[in-house]
């Protein structure tokens with residue numbers, strides 16, 4: 001079976017992790033800061049490393065002090081962690097439809113969804129293609145709300161010449177094995193706003209304050225640390241930071257590799273009348289995480305079954321989040337989200353990762369073309 005997504009770990013990664021295992025630190029040691037500095041070089045903004053992309057989102061919402069009754073505006077085409085971590089603070093999840101082609105949140109729909117309770121707009125860079133951050137920034141500034149970017153797919157992507165990480169008030173990344181680089185499980189929060197980043201860091205480190213200047217209890221002694229707000233333990237251990245540092249060393253190689261596969265698929269498949277290849281706006285340089293094609297809705301299931309039967313792993317990204325039973329009491333009217341519905345009903349992600357050989361790519365393309373014979 002050719003997997004649709006897979007990590008690439010080599011001997012250099014393994015050596016680096018083994019070195020960390022033999023060092024004095026397993027949890028928080030020197031590699032945490034090293035990794036965060038390496039992340040900053042890619043994202044253009046200071047970073048806090050955490051244990052997952054989900055944890056990163058949780059920290060982002062903690063940093064903006066999301067409270068019960070606050071609203072966040074989100075796209076339906078994403079992994080549910082984008083919303084789940086906000087719902088856990090008691091926030092109301094509001095949905096705005098996506099663009100037909102990129103599946104990124106449509107600023108016009110966002111504008112329609114703004115209310116006096118809106119606390120944040122949350123964009124997701126679907127497939128690695130940055131969302132329309134310039135337009136979203138304008139709306140966020142106009143209504144004085146936060147702009148958060150779930151960049152789980154787009155670590156290393158560029159938007160209008162700027163690094164993903166510098167565009168939103170807070171940006172979150174995931175280092176899950178299928179993502180652009182991996183630490184096994186891991187993630188990061190980035191922000192140019194050091195006050196927000198400090199709040200995110202505190203939340204990820206049990207709320208502990210160690211800076212004597214910030215103490216409310218005075219003259220307690222050199223052992224003293226105190227908590228002003230509750231937090232959790234989302235610290236990414238040194239062992240995993242070692243893997244992250246080693247993976248970031250290969251970032252350009254990974255990005256180029258994915259770009260080449262993306263271009264190959266597009267050159268081979270763009271002539272098929274019954275299939276649409278993913279698009280790219282000319283002002284973005286994505287680090288492609290997915291290769292999402294679109295087929296006619298009535299063919300989608302047969303297409304995935306056909307490819308899986310040939311040993312090709314495919315995935316559908318994603319069921320619109322409001323369709324998950326956990327949202328059933330919201331009684332969402334799906335007709336309000338025609339683009340999300342049509343995107344979901346026709347989307348299939350082809351294999352895209354840095355282990356794919358040219359032979360395998362030729363095989364995937366041949367099988368996709370073969371499907372034509374099945375449907376005619």
Ligand SMILES: *Cc1c(COP(=O)(O)O)cnc(C)c1O
Pocket residue numbers: 052053054055078079081082124150152153174175176185186187
């Ligand atoms: C992967 C992903 C997450 C969650 O990241 P984890 O590291 O798996 O917790 C959140 N949002 C999106 C869009 C993702 O793809």
